[in-house]
Amino acid sequence: MADKISKKWVLQFPPNQVDKPIAYHLVKDFNLVINILQASAHEEKESFMIVEVIGRKKDIDNAFDFLQTQEIEVVDMEKGITLNVNTCIHCGLCVGLCPTTALTIDPKTHEVCFEKKDCVVCDLCLKYCPVAAIEMEFLK
Amino acid sequence: MILTYEQLLSEVKLNGLKSISSKIQAVALGVFEPLDHVRLTMGFKSLGLKPFSAKIQNVPLSVQGEREFILTPTTLSLDDAMNTHFPGDFIYGGAFVLEDLMNHKPLDFRVFGYPTDLMDRQELRKSISVDELHYGYLDVELRKELHPTAYVNGSDSLKFSENGAVKNNFQSINFKTSGLLQSIIDLASHVETVFMAGTTGILSSLGESVVRFSGDFLRMDTLYASGLSLKGYGVMLALGLGALIRVEGNVHILDQIISNEDRLYKVVDIAAQKELSRIPFKQFRDSMVVIDDGAYKVGSLTSLYLAERIARRLAGQE
Numbered sequence: 001m002a003d004k005i006s007k008k009w010v011l012q013f014p015p016n017q018v019d020k021p022i023a024y025h026l027v028k029d030f031n032l033v034i035n036i037l038q039a040s041a042h043e044e045k046e047s048f049m050i051v052e053v054i055g056r057k058k059d060i061d062n063a064f065d066f067l068q069t070q071e072i073e074v075v076d077m078e079k080g081i082t083l084n085v086n087t088c089i090h091c092g093l094c095v096g097l098c099p100t101t102a103l104t105i106d107p108k109t110h111e112v113c114f115e116k117k118d119c120v121v122c123d124l125c126l127k128y129c130p131v132a133a134i135e136m137e138f139l140k
Numbered sequence: 141m142i143l144t145y146e147q148l149l150s151e152v153k154l155n156g157l158k159s160i161s162s163k164i165q166a167v168a169l170g171v172f173e174p175l176d177h178v179r180l181t182m183g184f185k186s187l188g189l190k191p192f193s194a195k196i197q198n199v200p201l202s203v204q205g206e207r208e209f210i211l212t213p214t215t216l217s218l219d220d221a222m223n224t225h226f227p228g229d230f231i232y233g234g235a236f237v238l239e240d241l242m243n244h245k246p247l248d249f250r251v252f253g254y255p256t257d258l259m260d261r262q263e264l265r266k267s268i269s270v271d272e273l274h275y276g277y278l279d280v281e282l283r284k285e286l287h288p289t290a291y292v293n294g295s296d297s298l299k300f301s302e303n304g305a306v307k308n309n310f311q312s313i314n315f316k317t318s319g320l321l322q323s324i325i326d327l328a329s330h331v332e333t334v335f336m337a338g339t340t341g342i343l344s345s346l347g348e349s350v351v352r353f354s355g356d357f358l359r360m361d362t363l364y365a366s367g368l369s370l371k372g373y374g375v376m377l378a379l380g381l382g383a384l385i386r387v388e389g390n391v392h393i394l395d396q397i398i399s400n401e402d403r404l405y406k407v408v409d410i411a412a413q414k415e416l417s418r419i420p421f422k423q424f425r426d427s428m429v430v431i432d433d434g435a436y437k438v439g440s441l442t443s444l445y446l447a448e449r450i451a452r453r454l455a456g457q458e
Contacts, residue, residue: 090446091304092427093304093305093314093439095427096306096307096313096438096440097305097307097439104427105444107427109445110425110443110444110448111445127371128304128370128371130368130369130370130378130441131368
């Protein structure tokens with residue numbers, strides 16, 4: 001168990017690859033434990049799946065190579081939140097919801113400010129922003 | 141001299157009312173917040189049929205006469221399956237149609253009606269943008285709220301109100317009105333110029349507790365209007381409003397301007413529907429409220445940033 005590691009991947013599927021049993025192959029052929037965190041499948045446009053994979057490094061590397069051969073783009077990622085300043089109306093709803101002090105209102109200008117280092121990516125602001133100005137980004 | 145409401149308050153606090161009363165000509169007030177009673181009346185030159193029902197982007201319109209339609213921001217899109225039985229995500233509704241129209245986007249417009257009295261019902265379907273409207277005016281009704289309310293939530297789950305999502309277990313407080321809206325209503329009879337989302341509006345009706353403003357929708361700026369989708373509650377339109385209040389010769393009206401410290405908000409537990417306290421508006425503006433020795437973060441749907449920008453623009457400072 002000690003030699004097992006965990007990685008989070010964003011798998012991006014072209015439309016013609018949506019129906020492939022990828023999760024099955026990752027478990028059966030590469031002995032990985034997978035946890036599907038988020039998924040969106042469309043037959044007509046690109047789909048994605050965010051998975052956490054747990055297993056031995058060698059198996060994870062092999063699985064990575066396998067996915068590449070299946071025309072599936074694999075992005076090794078960390079999640080992050082971004083505030084779109086062009087869409088934000090500075091209403092401050094997110095400030096009351098933020099469990100840390102990552103989102104605050106500037107006491108002088110009353111602008112909503114976002115401090116990325118304090119963000120724990122709890123997604124509350126993302127779900128409730130009334131103008132969808134808060135977005136999830138996936139960092140390589 | 142024209143000052144914004146905030147500048148006036150700090151000047152009075154610093155030097156007293158007398159020092160400024162002889163110099164000031166007008167006070168500029170601005171708000172940017174979700175408004176409940178808004179409606180757009182839009183008209184076409186001709187349609188070629190007598191309508192009995194209509195939709196825009198699948199959002200139902202109310203038909204008025206032969207070529208006039210009314211759209212309200214809280215109306216939901218008919219194909220929003222998530223919200224058929226219970227409040228869900230509210231992805232699209234009347235408020236977003238208004239925003240899209242302001243952005244000159246082409247929208248799907250469907251009208252059902254009869255070409256003449258003796259012919260079958262027909263559907264007229266076409267893509268329209270705001271540029272094809274013959275006229276459009278936006279009416280906003282403001283109601284006097286004697287006790288502006290902020291919500292706190294004592295239950296275990298998130299709750300929703302017109303103020304947005306209110307966190308559980310008294311973790312945050314939510315409020316809507318900036319307080320300045322009340323000043324506009326209180327002083328409406330002295331209003332000189334009305335700012336309505338980037339254009340000049342008129343005071344169309346002045347009642348005891350209700351004030352109505354009307355503005356040319358075709359000239360409104362999307363910078364000061366935004367569709368809001370409140371998960372679990374509904375769709376609303378946040379609109380930038382402002383008023384230039386004439387003071388010259390009416391210095392006594394300065395007495396009616398209430399300071400942020402004196403304007404009290406009723407704080408209500410939304411779960412128990414029980415009043416907990418009354419808090420000065422200043423604490424809300426400073427993003428932290430104190431009730432019974434507990435400090436709570438404050439969230440709102442009121443953009444003080446845009447409100448001040450509107451006020452500065454009206455005062456000629458921007």
